[in-house]
Amino acid sequence: MDRRKFVSRTVAGSVMVSAGGLCLNSCTDRKKHLTVLHTNDVHSHIDPFPKNHADFPGLGGLARRAGLVQSIRKENPNTLLLDAGDIFQGTPYFNFYGGELEFKLMSKLKYDASTIGNHDFDNGIDGLLAQLPYASFDFLIANYDFSNTVLDGYTKPYKTYIRDGIKVGIYGIGIRLAGLVTKNLYKETEYLDPYEIASDMETLLRETEKCDVVICLSHLGYSYENENRPDDLTLAQRTRYTDLIIGGHTHTFLERPTIVANAVGRDILVNQVGCFGVNLGRIDFYFDAGGPSAQGISISV
Amino acid sequence: MAKLKHFECLKIQHFVIFTTILGLVSCSQTSRNLRKINGIKVVVDSAFAPVDSISEYILPYHEHVESVLDSTLAYASWDISKTDGTYNTSAGNLMADIILEQAAPIFKSRTGKDLDFVLLNHGGIRSNISKGSVSARTAFEVMPFENTTVVVELSGKSVKEMLAYLIKSKRAHPVAGIQLVLDKEDRIKSLDIRGEPFDDNRNYYVATSDYLVSGGDDMVFFKDALEVTDIDYKIRSAMIDYFRKVDTLSPKVDLRYYKVE
Numbered sequence: 001m002d003r004r005k006f007v008s009r010t011v012a013g014s015v016m017v018s019a020g021g022l023c024l025n026s027c028t029d030r031k032k033h034l035t036v037l038h039t040n041d042v043h044s045h046i047d048p049f050p051k052n053h054a055d056f057p058g059l060g061g062l063a064r065r066a067g068l069v070q071s072i073r074k075e076n077p078n079t080l081l082l083d084a085g086d087i088f089q090g091t092p093y094f095n096f097y098g099g100e101l102e103f104k105l106m107s108k109l110k111y112d113a114s115t116i117g118n119h120d121f122d123n124g125i126d127g128l129l130a131q132l133p134y135a136s137f138d139f140l141i142a143n144y145d146f147s148n149t150v151l152d153g154y155t156k157p158y159k160t161y162i163r164d165g166i167k168v169g170i171y172g173i174g175i176r177l178a179g180l181v182t183k184n185l186y187k188e189t190e191y192l193d194p195y196e197i198a199s200d201m202e203t204l205l206r207e208t209e210k211c212d213v214v215i216c217l218s219h220l221g222y223s224y225e226n227e228n229r230p231d232d233l234t235l236a237q238r239t240r241y242t243d244l245i246i247g248g249h250t251h252t253f254l255e256r257p258t259i260v261a262n263a264v265g266r267d268i269l270v271n272q273v274g275c276f277g278v279n280l281g282r283i284d285f286y287f288d289a290g291g292p293s294a295q296g297i298s299i300s301v
Numbered sequence: 302m303a304k305l306k307h308f309e310c311l312k313i314q315h316f317v318i319f320t321t322i323l324g325l326v327s328c329s330q331t332s333r334n335l336r337k338i339n340g341i342k343v344v345v346d347s348a349f350a351p352v353d354s355i356s357e358y359i360l361p362y363h364e365h366v367e368s369v370l371d372s373t374l375a376y377a378s379w380d381i382s383k384t385d386g387t388y389n390t391s392a393g394n395l396m397a398d399i400i401l402e403q404a405a406p407i408f409k410s411r412t413g414k415d416l417d418f419v420l421l422n423h424g425g426i427r428s429n430i431s432k433g434s435v436s437a438r439t440a441f442e443v444m445p446f447e448n449t450t451v452v453v454e455l456s457g458k459s460v461k462e463m464l465a466y467l468i469k470s471k472r473a474h475p476v477a478g479i480q481l482v483l484d485k486e487d488r489i490k491s492l493d494i495r496g497e498p499f500d501d502n503r504n505y506y507v508a509t510s511d512y513l514v515s516g517g518d519d520m521v522f523f524k525d526a527l528e529v530t531d532i533d534y535k536i537r538s539a540m541i542d543y544f545r546k547v548d549t550l551s552p553k554v555d556l557r558y559y560k561v562e
Contacts, residue, residue, distance in 0.1 A: 046359055059344065063351030063359065068343060070352060092366050092441060101362050108355060122447060182511075182531070212333045243338070257340035269340055279342050286337040301340040 032287040034166050034213065035079040037069060040248030041275035042083065043090030043119065044102055049278070059278040062105045068280055069109055076284075078163035081110060082170070084248030085117025085219035088128075090276070098123050103134035111137040112161060115172030115217040116144065117248060124185045125149050140172030140217055143197040148188035158201050166212045166287065169205030173198055173218040173235070175249055194220055194230045195238050206241035213285055214242045221250040222272050232270045236260035244269045244283055251275040256301040257283065267299055370441065373434040374544035378551040381430035383423065386473055386554035388483075392426050392443070393475030395552035396540075401477040403539040404450045404508045407532045416452060417494050417505040418478030420463065422518045425510060425536075426475070435550060440540040448510040448536050454528040457501040462522040464489065467558075476558055483560040490561060510536060 048061030073079050083106065088099045099120075106114070116139060120128055129150050132139075142157035158171035173194045177186045198216060205211045216235070223233045232247040239245075240263050253274035259267050273279035383392040397419045405416040428442040455463065467474055468487055482490040492499040504527060511531065514523045544550075 047363065059346055061345065061351065063353075063355040064347075064349050065345050066352035066355040068345060068349040071349070089447065092370055092438075093362065095441075096366050096369070097362065101359070105355065105358070108358065179515075184531075212335065243335075254342070256342065269338065271340060273342055277345060279344055282341050282343055284337075284339040285335060286339075288334040288336045297335055297338060299338045299340075 031289045032164050032166055033076055033078060034163050034168065034285040034287075035072060035076045036082065036168075036215065036244065036246075036281075036283045036285070037072060037079060038082045038084065038246045038271070038273065038281040038283075039065075039277055039279075040084035040219075040246070040272055041086040041117070041251050042102070042277045043086055043275060044088060044094040044099075045091055045276040046093050046101060046105065047091075049276075056276065056278045060276055062109070062277065065277055065280060066109050072282070078166065080112045080161060080163065080168060080170075082215070082217055082246055083111060083114035084217050084246050084272070085115045085174070086119045086248055086275075087114065087117070089119040089122045094122075098127055099131040100134050103131050107134065107136040113138040113140050113159060113170055113172075113217065115139070115219055115248075116141045116155070116174055117219040118175055118177060118180045121177070121181045121185045121189075125151055125187050125189065129154065140170055141174050142171045142201050143192040143194050144174050144177075145190035145192060147190070151189070157197075158205060160205070160209050160211060166285070167210065168213045168215060169202075169209050169211035170215045170217060171198070171201035171205065173216055173220060175219050175221065176230075194218075195235060198235055198239060198242070202239055202241040212287070213244070216242050216245045218245055219248045222247050222252040222254075222270070223250070232272070233258070233260060236262060236268055236270050238263055239268070240264050242268060243285075244271070246281065247272040253279070257281075259299055259301065267297075269299065269301070370438040371436050373436055374541070375435040375547055376549045377430050377432050377435050378549050380432050381550060381552055383426045383429060383473070388473055388558040388560060389476070389554055390423075390473045391552040391554055392429060393421070393423060393473050394477070394555065394557070395430075395550060396426060396443075396536075397421055397475035397477035398552065399539055399543045400450055400508050400536065403543055404452065404532060404534060407534055408452050408506065408508070408530065411532060412452075412530060414506055415495075416478070416508055419476060419508045420467070420513075420520075421475040421510060421536075422513055422520070423472045423474045424518060425512070430550070435544055437541050437544070440537050440544065444537040444540060446512070446536075448512045450508055450532050450534045450536055450539060451511045451514050452530045452532060453507050453509060453514060453523055453526040454504050454530075455507055455522070455526060456504055457499070459522050459525045460494075460499070460505050460507075461501075462525075463507075463520075464492070466520065466522060473558075479557065481558045482556075485561065487560070 046062045049056040049059050051058045087102050088094050093101050138159050139155040141155050146152045161168045176191050202214050205214045218232050221231050223231045232245050236245055252272045254272055257269040257271035260270055262268050271281050273281040381391045383390045385391050400419045408416045480493040484490040513520045
């Protein structure tokens, strides 16, 4: 390739980025506010825990979560509701209905997107496919190649959502299935390197899709001692454009989101809210009305 | 050519980094004007009123699940406990006997072979069974996990290692189909499998949980399995099928595994 051509194209690209930014600035002279709500590892917990439960007395429950989400949406309609996987398995609801009720209720709560967890394969890839008609939200997973499976075409690597003119790019990252799920359940699903795929996704979402916010829905797990096992904290350190990683799998109850410096030294958030729907994560993004300023992004958790 | 390509790539990367820095200087942090991020955790507790339409939608599912779970399938003659014996327990014996009885015909029809014995793990029994009616809920309480029954072919040598593990563990891991007697020094005094004396030179078919075959509870001898057959039968499903089949559950601590004092 002629390097000069590439260089000029890159310049053109960054001019366009700036122009896009300027447009957002000049076309709007008011502040904007995006709210991102999230759950993970709900594991078919539809009813609240009993009041005498040892760990989560009286907590959780889909109907109550619906009330909470409704009140937040009333306060800020520019809200996204996301899940980081392991929707299935954990109560007899799953054994009886195979995940139908979980998907129907998440659709009623107007979930926007979910990624896929290892337990979502518990009734096999066919069992997951069978329940998809009940889900009105998107399944985002970039590092599972379903080409040679029945799920081919039913998931997306990423999707962009626009809320009050704010463009949000969301991509999904799944955990290695070998050793975790029986092969005859996930069949020919191919697992791809999460770090490489995440890098591709965030670059595409920021540079090509020009997203204002980039979110990763991950089912990798928060952190592992074994450094060969990919986890969210390491992923955060390796990313450049991702603003928020919403995690799952390890059922990690974080008191507040973790702030991690990414590959270019910018602070980003990694969050996970335990399991079984006892908590809801809430991340608010505030955008300035004015033009460019020297001010950075302030994070409070 | 490949080298050159690599070099070009490097230059381009430098350039891109340079322009990014320029961009940062000339138009603030980024092209966007994100200024502030706030993150909190909200506990889903009684402070939030449930949405009636959602509660009503759940209700028929809830009632169906509850009624099926609670319908009586069998009757427990007494409290069935996992701690009422040292070398075997009533709950452990019930579980292992259920697997032997339910899994053997499936294994036979799939492979034409006979199941020899069962080994489960004591920790896998998550609840005792109270005297009285026994339902599907009982099976969910005792076995909340989705573990399936697998049949492992082990050499006589591996069976010996398995028994050494069992003896050393000092735990009443559930067994069925074997009779093991220890002497005062914890050595094997006698060992029968399916009523026949143990034979070093033959292989045995052992039914167990897929959890244990994948290394759970440090049952490393399963690594030497000659063959593993998953019979696609959840342990909990075997329990529920058995509860449906019988009227009463009357398992006892018995002489399948004990020590001569």
